[in-house]
Amino acid sequence: xxxxxxxxxxxxxxxxxxxxxxxxxxxxxxxxxxxxxxxxxxxxxxxxxxxxxxxxxxxxxxxxxxxxxxxxxxxxxxxxxxxxxxxxxxxxxxxxxxxxxxxxxxxxxxxxxxxxxxxxxxxxxxxxxxxxxxxxxxxxxxxxx
Amino acid sequence: xxxxxxxxxxxxxxxxxxxxxxxxxxxxxxxxxxxxxxxxxxxxxxxxxxxxxxxxxxxxxxxxxxxxxxxxxxxxxxxxxxxxxxxxxxxxxxxxxxxxxxxxxxxxxxxxxxxxxxxxxxxxxxxxxxxxxxxxxxxxxxxxxxxxxxxxx
Numbered sequence: 001x002x003x004x005x006x007x008x009x010x011x012x013x014x015x016x017x018x019x020x021x022x023x024x025x026x027x028x029x030x031x032x033x034x035x036x037x038x039x040x041x042x043x044x045x046x047x048x049x050x051x052x053x054x055x056x057x058x059x060x061x062x063x064x065x066x067x068x069x070x071x072x073x074x075x076x077x078x079x080x081x082x083x084x085x086x087x088x089x090x091x092x093x094x095x096x097x098x099x100x101x102x103x104x105x106x107x108x109x110x111x112x113x114x115x116x117x118x119x120x121x122x123x124x125x126x127x128x129x130x131x132x133x134x135x136x137x138x139x140x141x142x143x144x145x
Numbered sequence: 146x147x148x149x150x151x152x153x154x155x156x157x158x159x160x161x162x163x164x165x166x167x168x169x170x171x172x173x174x175x176x177x178x179x180x181x182x183x184x185x186x187x188x189x190x191x192x193x194x195x196x197x198x199x200x201x202x203x204x205x206x207x208x209x210x211x212x213x214x215x216x217x218x219x220x221x222x223x224x225x226x227x228x229x230x231x232x233x234x235x236x237x238x239x240x241x242x243x244x245x246x247x248x249x250x251x252x253x254x255x256x257x258x259x260x261x262x263x264x265x266x267x268x269x270x271x272x273x274x275x276x277x278x279x280x281x282x283x284x285x286x287x288x289x290x291x292x293x294x295x296x297x298x
Contacts, residue, residue: 008169012192028256029249031269032278047168047194050159054169069225071161071171096225099177102192113249120252121245123278124285128241136229139242 002090002126003036004119005058007067008047011039013101014066020112029116033123038063055081055089064090064122066115068098087131093118094134110138146213153202162217163206165199172207173218175200179207248285255281 006014018037021030040047045057055078058065067078082092093115095101101108114137122129149156149163156163163172170193178184178192189200207214232238259267259277267277 008194009171009174011194028267029252032274032281034271034274034278048166049169051161068174069221071164071173071221077160094225096222096229117242117245117249121241121248124248124282132238132241134228134232135238136225136232139233 002119002123003038003061003063004093005038005040005043005063005065007054007065008040009068009071010066010095010098013068013095013098014039016101016108017112017115020109021116026112026116029120033116033119035119035123051078052081054078055085055092058092059085059089062090064093064119066093066095069094069096082133085131085133089130090122090126091118091129091132091135093137095137107138114139146210146217147206149206152206152209155199155202156206163203163210163214165195165203167196167199168194170195170203172203172214173221175203176207176214176218179204251285251288252281255284 004014014037020026040049043057043061043063045054049057054065057063065078071077078092082089095111097107101111118129118135146163149158155166157166158164161169161171164170175189175193178189186197186200189195190197193200195203256267259280267273
């Protein structure tokens, strides 16, 4: 079972996303996925773990991390860990403007639906998602495909 | 910019930017709140797992180094924007995103059919949710007629 673990800086945002996912509109889509949304506390992780350790634990426990994007990238950073993680790791979901989730219901809904799409697809076929690195939310739909 | 650990024993910088020692919250996480005059300390303490002393140290550090921190913040935002746009051009991610969206539409149709068969609201016991997921999975496999991992190869 794939679970989703919310980074410390994302717990309030994750509560809002969970509210959308469990709403009447989306619960029929969300519940059959039977995915767990976890906090660091649920996992028994210390709240001050370095990025590299968070990434390693996600890798070992088959968890996807969801995080905000508000930190600088040092040598021990999530970015460096993702690059070193190779082709087996599940992606890290990254919301570039995480605090907007708390201020805008529309934005929160968009992020939740994109997340739901990816999680549903990943549950059907996790192998396609391994080694992908970061997945940014909400999806940018402006690029040429 | 002032070294965070010299500014306060509650802070350090281990490569993520000025950060609380007790948890993974950086000054960048809190900037939107520091810049919003309508956001009170009590609201912040409700939203973030930090103490009153930590909030004030972060706030003082931010105001003492405001220009440099906002410059770094601009850099972080620009990088995110760049990466996000690059992802919009990434064929593999886009293929997965399109497949995910298509499958959500199939799930929508599937749930409508289930409601016709079983009535509304759909049962939510763990067993029934598991069975429903398996029925959906079978439907997807039948629709796509490809091993799932080959569908995006």
